[in-house]
Amino acid sequence: MFNVFSQHPRGLMVLFGTEMWERASYYGMRAILVLALTAAVSDGGGLALADTTATAIYGMYTGAVYLACLPGGWIADRLIGQRSAVWYGGIIITLGHFTMALPFEQTFYLGLIFIVLGTGLLKPNVSTMVGELYPQGSASRDAAFSIFYMGINLGAFFGQLVVGYLGEKVGWHWGFGAAGVGMLFGLWQYRAGSAHLGDAGMAPASTGDAAHDARVQRIGWRAIGVFALLLTLAVVCAMTGLWTPDAGQLALWMAQLVIALAVGFFGWVLIFGGLSTQEKKHVGVIFVFFLAAAVFWSGFDQAGSSLNLFADRYTDRNIFGWEMPASWLQSVNPMLIILLAPFFAWLWVFLAQRNMDPSSPLKFALGLIQLGVGFWVMVYAARIAAGGELAAPTWLLLTYLFHTTGELCLSPVGLSAVTKLAPRRYLGQMMGTWFMGASLGNVIAGLMAGHITVAGAEAMPDQFMRVVYMSIGAGLLMLLATPFLKSWMRGSAEFPESGQPEARAQAAEIKP
DSSP states (O other): OHHTTTTTTHHHHHHHHHHHHHHHHHHHHHHHHHHHHHHHTTTOOOOOOOHHHHHHHHHHHHHHHHTTHHHHHHHHHIIHHHHHHHHHHHHHHHHHHHHSSSHHHHHHHHHHHHHHHHHHHHHHHHHHHHHTTSSOOOTTHHHHHHHHHHHHHHHHHHHHHHHHIIIIOOOOOHHHHHHHHHHHHHHHHHHHTTTGGTTTTSSOOSSOOOHHHHHHHHHHHHHHHHHEEEEEEHHHHHHHSSOOOOOOHHHHHHHHHHHHHHHHHHHHHHHSSSOOOOHHHHHHHHHHHHHHHHHHHHHHHHTTTTHHHHEEOOOOOOTTTTEOGGGGGGGHHOOOOOHHHHHHHHHHHHHHHHHOOOOOOHHHHHHHHHHHHHHHHHHHHHHHHHSSSBBBBBHHHHHHHHHHHHHHHHHHHHHHHHHHOOOGGGHHHHHHHHHHHHHHHHHHHHHHHHHHHHTTTGHHHHHHHHHHHHHHHHHHHHHHHHHHHHTTBTTTTBOOTSSOOOSSSSGGGGOO
């Protein structure tokens, strides 16, 4: 592995390690979250919640993590710089995991809030710092992001194995505590290697107008203070019983909020953004991609909720007399990403060099259809469970294979497409809409998951089939819309004005 880093700044290894440990803690904790929420109190300290409540909490949590990346990026850009944002974000995440490790229901939810806030600071800004290690136009930057992406998946793979084992076999709070220990390692190596980061992320961005920057900072800190006060009041009211939150209703409100923010932002840019006709078409395509991404993540992120519960309740995990933790099956996706990402990167380049590379809308369609095929596999697994037998784990393995290949068709391609289509003056904000798509999808995933599992094994085949219809239906709609969307993409880096696609080797790079 060290040979991989030899052609890059030493700071890349520092950020690689930071993200690896942070993802190990995040995905490790996420792998056992729904299992702990639904487990009996006598079973390692579970919370004994109903499936609909547990999956709604899961959806809100994972959705809030992505949504928090938007203000987290702004805080770093305008107030404290990326370097400090990553450091303080890591501290808050660590505090959250150790708070969840305490054997109290109130501290459990408080810990989730800490992790959301900390991840919002750390996640977008550690990626930004990777780019700052390289000069503009550097050919090594794309390769650096590919290496960085591998760190994400290595952390996810090992974190889910360690935290999953401790959580299911020893006690849920031990698993949450282990995630905190992993984050401590990430903080230690980040601070120890900070000298290798140079000036990357040291100071917030400046507009060149000192008075304007000072005014923005004053407003920003006041807004943070108001938000902190309101959040504290809500937490205190919930802890003292003055307010009893309804998880399902909160998740529904959160989904509506994200939709309103997205529609409002796109509408404002299209009407008041001063865009040319061609730029408006490009923004329209990004909005379609936002909707498609939300549909994809609403199915894909069933992995940690309904599919995780299926693994726990209806899957034969016996290996020579030893029962494998259900959460270990969550590590299949990052393992497949590590194995398959180089192949997909090669495939897109190979096809692009021969002017055969599928367009971005076509890749989105392929991703959605593969998501649906994965759930089609689960229909047959659920029928086995409905018959009173345990399904073999190979059903889930095959489902995750289709979901992973779908992810590789859609996720990195979507990121690349946004950078090519977004008007330059709105690039950062348009990238934020990608996080909003993931946020909306995660919230919807939580709401859907409870309905899939709550009716029992007998109803699960029909519930999974509904996801098949949704995913493949969305994929077919995208397929039908592909010629129309391609015409709207003319003039972008993917489809220049000449009408001939560029060689799109850069789009093949796998980025976080």
